[in-house]
Amino acid sequence: xxxxxxxxxxxxxTPEFMSxxxxxxxxxxxxxxxxxxxxxxxxxxxxxLGTEGGTACTKEEELKKENVTSIEKMIxxxxxxxxxxxxxxxxxxxxxxxxxxPVFALAICARANHENTKxxxxxxxxDVCRIPTDLFLFVRYCKEESGxxxxxxxxxRGVSGWYQSFRDNPMRLARLVTKYRTxxxxxxxxxxxxxHPKEYSCELGFIFRYIAKGLEKAMELYRHNPTMVGMxxxxxxxxxxxxxxxxxxxxxxxxxCRIIREHRLDWQHVNNRMLSQxxxxxxxxxxxxxxxxxxxxxxxxxxxxxxxxxxxxxTVLLRLYNITTLHPSDNEDENEETGPERSYAIHPFKILxxxxxxxxxSKTTGCNNWIPNKRIxxxxxxxxxxxxxxxxxxxxxxxxxxxxxxxxxxxxMGVKGINCYTAAASMILTITKVESRFDVFIxxxxxxxxxxxxxxxxxxxxxxMQNVNYSAxxxxxxxxxxxxxxxxxxxxxxxxxxxxxTYCGKIHADEALRQYRHYSENxxxxxxxxxxxxxxxxxxxxxxxxxxxxxxxxxxxxxxIAKFCQ
Numbered sequence: 001x002x003x004x005x006x007x008x009x010x011x012x013x014t015p016e017f018m019s020x021x022x023x024x025x026x027x028x029x030x031x032x033x034x035x036x037x038x039x040x041x042x043x044x045x046x047x048x049l050g051t052e053g054g055t056a057c058t059k060e061e062e063l064k065k066e067n068v069t070s071i072e073k074m075i076x077x078x079x080x081x082x083x084x085x086x087x088x089x090x091x092x093x094x095x096x097x098x099x100x101x102p103v104f105a106l107a108i109c110a111r112a113n114h115e116n117t118k119x120x121x122x123x124x125x126x127d128v129c130r131i132p133t134d135l136f137l138f139v140r141y142c143k144e145e146s147g148x149x150x151x152x153x154x155x156x157r158g159v160s161g162w163y164q165s166f167r168d169n170p171m172r173l174a175r176l177v178t179k180y181r182t183x184x185x186x187x188x189x190x191x192x193x194x195x196h197p198k199e200y201s202c203e204l205g206f207i208f209r210y211i212a213k214g215l216e217k218a219m220e221l222y223r224h225n226p227t228m229v230g231m232x233x234x235x236x237x238x239x240x241x242x243x244x245x246x247x248x249x250x251x252x253x254x255x256x257c258r259i260i261r262e263h264r265l266d267w268q269h270v271n272n273r274m275l276s277q278x279x280x281x282x283x284x285x286x287x288x289x290x291x292x293x294x295x296x297x298x299x300x301x302x303x304x305x306x307x308x309x310x311x312x313x314x315t316v317l318l319r320l321y322n323i324t325t326l327h328p329s330d331n332e333d334e335n336e337e338t339g340p341e342r343s344y345a346i347h348p349f350k351i352l353x354x355x356x357x358x359x360x361x362s363k364t365t366g367c368n369n370w371i372p373n374k375r376i377x378x379x380x381x382x383x384x385x386x387x388x389x390x391x392x393x394x395x396x397x398x399x400x401x402x403x404x405x406x407x408x409x410x411x412x413m414g415v416k417g418i419n420c421y422t423a424a425a426s427m428i429l430t431i432t433k434v435e436s437r438f439d440v441f442i443x444x445x446x447x448x449x450x451x452x453x454x455x456x457x458x459x460x461x462x463x464x465m466q467n468v469n470y471s472a473x474x475x476x477x478x479x480x481x482x483x484x485x486x487x488x489x490x491x492x493x494x495x496x497x498x499x500x501x502t503y504c505g506k507i508h509a510d511e512a513l514r515q516y517r518h519y520s521e522n523x524x525x526x527x528x529x530x531x532x533x534x535x536x537x538x539x540x541x542x543x544x545x546x547x548x549x550x551x552x553x554x555x556x557x558x559x560x561i562a563k564f565c566q
Contacts, residue, residue: 052414080117107141122158
């Protein structure tokens, strides 16, 4: 039925609590009819968003169980290897904000009763679990999946392969096993005792003996071995492990600072009692990994490090200004030794979290309090915006619509203080900072313009959204419906940020888009639905090539949207 020139929708409409496409649609948590997402898309949502905190309609454990069932069904349908490759890709490219979700999904695949899936999971274990924290988490999840046992041949071989993957870089392994000694109630000593990794080189054998018996016992085997004299790598590893032992046990601040600088130790190598000394953090500042720097800015500020010497502030600013890219190479590791001059790959969410934590002036745990350094605070926000500057403007006109119903009030990934619409505000900034033509709206069962400009930051945008008190009902057709009603014909793309718990509209969102295409006489108008939780629903019709379902806080989402809109 044609849309009239007045911009009115036709009378014949199907409300959202009724199915418009029969068996193609399913019910969401609010009894509205939506579409199932492809299993890979749901897996991507889980890897990027997790299930922490659940949603307004679904408890955390139930949501987690739904996602586990979805992964298990993929494996049963012969798509297990595809799932493993998706897990690897998202983890390696830093598209997820928390490593625990890819590690958990990989553990499910490793424990599957499907040989090819299991082999694929253990094969990519060193890629996904790049540091011992991830490895210990993987071991824990595998144990939970299989009960008290679980150290069969495949598991032993797979975990051993993690340690053996460092055969060409044993110094890296020495650094990691001293930096991350215990996590998740597991230690390296526990793991190698159960995994029995083979010694492919003298260097690996030395490190394994150090883990199992300590430095002195490890040296006994090599002390009178004449071949050791001609093995400089082994001597370097011994010197490094010896330095770590001193740093962990010494109470001499000057000595520990010297060792930190000489061996480029990290803060985890140092006795906890020494971390209350500003001199220790001064020694760490030049080479501390960027994520560790972000997490400890408050501690350094509380110890007066930035008040004592302005050059320390300049060092931090230089590190923050070099956060320039979202997609590192497969071999790059955010926990490698770093220097002030290199650029860093880091997920935007971690920058946002660091900003919010530092701005608050206190830790969520512990007793540190501080007055934020304004230059550092400004640099953090600039680093967040800068991480998206590589995007190319599309020249398209965007209608950006943020769902502010009750389902969006839940925290993102269990992080206190950052809820779904705060996250959405950060994501629309990635578009408003690049594009010149856009309108921003908020909606639930009502619809209103959100007046923002390029100078607005996340805090301002979130405050403006919180000033509007809408009811719980969610109508995701409103952006298209209102555009027709208000006779706006020049939108090229609608971006809707929602949990897809829509049910109260007079028309389905995908049908409203088709009617807008007809009204605007532009069949190429597109719809991008940005998911804000890991449920398996979307309002986008998967059979319509002009509709795209993406994941909120996937670091690749801004680039995916830009390419889709072109």
